[in-house]
Amino acid sequence: MKQTIAHFLHEKMKINQRFIYNQMVHLKKYRPIMIGSFADDGIHPFPLINYYRLNDIDDFGRFAKEQNIVAIHAHHGKHAVEILPLCIAHRIPLVVSIRGRDGSAKHQSLRRNQKRYHLLKQHGALFLPVCRYLANELITLGFPPKKIQVLYGGIELDLFPYRERTIPANGDIIILSIGRLVEKKGFLTLVRAFWRVHAVHPRCRLRIIGSGKEEENIRRLVSELKLDPFVDLLGAMDAASIAREMERAHLFCLASETASDGDIEGIPNVLKEAMASGLPVVSTNHAGIPELIEHKRTGYLAPERDDLELANGIRFFLEHPERIPSFTKKARKVIEQRFDITKQIKVQERLYDEFIKKTR
Known part of the structure; x- marks a missing residue:
């Protein structure tokens, strides 16, 4: 079985989140699965692929070994905070995409995100802001620069x-x-x-x-x-x-x-x-x-x-x-x-390669 990236979904995807969906399902080098907090009712804007509800998994450590999970990828900073305790408990590296509000160091967001990300900054393995601007915002929030890599989102x-x-x-x-x-x-x-x-x-x-x-x-x-x-x-x-x-x-x-x-x-x-x-x-x-x-x-x-x-x-x-x-x-x-999705998926997989090699 290929090495697996488990993509964490806090909630059902919305119709305007195709760009997130593409970062999951277009992977070639790694096998994508989806894990989440919600029951699959079959009503989604995009088809769920290999989806597992966390509440239905009795032993996550055994599940991770059976699925050959080498990392969990959360696609929003707030969602990363939710899945972080599971990653820490089972020593699974956490990758986090940062897309906007979740990386802001502006106005009220500065204090909120500094407080929210106290443990994430320490335990997260790789942070993927979608632009250099957000990378600089993360540094302002106290994230380690060596854990930050810009990943521009691609389109079809x-x-x-x-x-x-x-x-x-x-x-x-x-x-x-x-x-x-x-x-x-x-x-x-x-x-x-x-x-x-x-x-x-x-x-x-x-x-x-x-x-x-x-x-x-x-x-x-x-x-x-x-x-x-x-x-x-x-x-x-x-x-x-x-x-x-x-x-x-x-x-x-x-x-x-x-x-x-x-x-x-x-x-x-x-x-x-x-x-x-x-x-x-x-x-x-x-x-x-x-x-x-x-x-x-x-x-x-x-x-x-x-x-x-x-x-x-x-x-x-x-x-x-x-x-x-x-x-x-x-x-x-x-x-x-x-900004071509095909090229950017290759960049995404290369970034997976690099940090997985470091964490092993």
């Missing part, structure tokens, strides 16, 4: 084929944005920026994919700015539906910002998907986003919470459509070189 390039875009001479101009409707995604800033853009380019429509607790606030602002006929809130969608929306869009914008409670991004996968598909992208100088987008070369970056400059970024592409192919071809190359 075949789902997002490149197509050269232009701004249509007639009809609607579709600006697309995707993300959970939470503060750090910056949708209120985006709506204000769109209001500025629409005053000059009235053919523009804004389509927002996602759900979350900020929906009511977003709808209220849309109404206050009298944008109801021009802004569509579409709810959550699966990957195939998102790909179709990207196919019909002309420009992509994500206005990420640091939330009042310290919640931050890593590098949003929707930006990678938009760049792969040939959409010109406008975003912000937030967290790991500048590691993905180079300002005025592969996209346009505005300061956080600056709706005027965000609007200027959108207008830049609307008013200079001849420059779009130059931007998007370079952007696609960045994704192919650094």
Whole structure:
């Protein structure tokens, strides 16, 4: 039997977590299994593969030997804290992916994460932040630098084929944005920026994919700015539906910002998907986003919470459509070189190799 990586799931996966699922099931060198706290009711956005409920395992030490488990991989810092006692008890190395809020050293998150990770910093074997920005945040939180390795998340390039875009001479101009409707995604800033853009380019429509607790606030602002006929809130969608929306869009914008409670991004996968598909992208100088987008070369970056400059970024592409192919071809190359799931799985397996060798 191959060496096994047991991926810990605190709860059932959500429809927007395909990127986590891919890091489990695309492994080739290692055999993936899933362990978790919930009963498998058969209702999942993605099929569970070799799933074992922890409460159904009588002797985890014997189970680990039978399954040839060489490490447990938790895909969020909070979930790592939950599974850590089991790892310590059975001397199984713990790998932890850090993706955003769970690695923040900002505002209230600093004290919360310092307290939460007291034992994890000591006993965790390998920490995999999804960008250099989060790696530096972990160091601020007191994690040992020698245990930190950046692992950029990859996307499935075949789902997002490149197509050269232009701004249509007639009809609607579709600006697309995707993300959970939470503060750090910056949708209120985006709506204000769109209001500025629409005053000059009235053919523009804004389509927002996602759900979350900020929906009511977003709808209220849309109404206050009298944008109801021009802004569509579409709810959550699966990957195939998102790909179709990207196919019909002309420009992509994500206005990420640091939330009042310290919640931050890593590098949003929707930006990678938009760049792969040939959409010109406008975003912000937030967290790991500048590691993905180079300002005025592969996209346009505005300061956080600056709706005027965000609007200027959108207008830049609307008013200079001849420059779009130059931007998007370079952007696609960045994704192919650094954010392809096939390449990044090989990097992930190499990092497994290195730390497993050290822990044996």
